[in-house]
Amino acid sequence: MDFSLSEEQQLLKDSIEKFVSSDYDFEARRDLVNSDLGYSEAHWNMFAELGWLGMGFSEEDGGYGGSASDIMVIMQAFGKGLVIEPFLANCILAGGAISELASASQKDSLLASIIGGEQQMALAYAEKQARYNIANCLSRAEKNGDGYVLNGAKIAVLNGGNADTILVLARTSGDQNDKAGLSLFAVPSNTEGLERARYTTVDGFTGADIKLSNVSLPASALVGEEGAAFEALERVMDRACIAVCAEALGNMETLLIKTVEYSKTRKQFGFTLSFFQALQHRMAEMFIECQQAQSMLLMAAMKFDASAEDASTAVSAAKARIGQAAKRVGQEAVQLHGGMGVTDELDVGHYFKRLTIIDALFGNSDYHLKRYTAAMG
Known part of the structure; x- marks a missing residue:
């Protein structure tokens, strides 16, 4: 089975990661969080111009993709930069509900305004x-x-x-x-x-x-x-779970990189932290957690896109497992950075806060574990 990204998905991933690395440094994000709006209107308009806001919708609905795999690519890249713009609220939740429930005329007016970045929902x-x-x-x-x-x-x-x-x-x-x-x-x-x-x-x-x-x-x-809204909203919630799981994976991958880099420069007892085997093992376990999370996410996204009978079960399995991984990776990153890991000036603590909230969104690990076990009988 081919797990590689399509050419279009790779281009999408590269463009978002380029934006994050060049225009979305941590200090700029902090300023946006403290602003009256809470995000950048200029960034949001750019997302619309580049077509990112339409990637979560099918061509029939006026979008450019519509698959959970496309959403996974976007949200993982957003997660790496702690992107604060309300893509999840607009394009996954509100937009997803309209796509599932609305009439053709309602889609023409409501979805077009989301994809064009003209209206917040x-x-x-x-x-x-x-x-x-x-x-x-x-x-x-x-x-x-x-x-x-x-x-x-x-x-x-x-x-x-x-x-x-x-x-x-x-x-x-x-x-x-x-x-x-x-x-x-x-x-x-x-x-x-x-x-x-x-x-x-x-x-x-x-x-x-x-x-x-x-x-x-x-x-x-x-x-x-x-x-008749219940079943449609359940599908929206499953898709939202895939989205935040992808964002969590991007968060965790960034925390792993930052922790490894820090361990190579921070000295204790005359040696860098990376010298100590016990700490090497902890970072290796962080890597394993990220790899397992990626596997669970891929399984959930592919089953959802294929409309498999057990798609919801796969989503709950991924949400439960990635919630546990997020807690492990976040806590290890904070602890290995020491007291500075929870300061407002260092981005590590902010990644940890986001991972903590993601676990609670749309059902925490305990909720999805119960949902999974109930489905498995």
């Missing part, structure tokens, strides 16, 4: 009581004439503070944990009754908690068919 699905269960939804959308009235609250909405349009998951029928009866609505962020509490997460990204109080929407705000 966010997917609001998580609630405080849900614990990674999409179906556990208390937000409700009640029929009101020709439209709907939304009430409820969402937490940890990635890019929620910057989004022009927020895709809100709400229950149009059924009880709290029913898989049927969930619908998705496109809500402009300036709609009366929608409140946002914006914040910066520990890894430097932006999020928001959202409250909906008697938000009136026209029937056209419904994305796709009423009550």
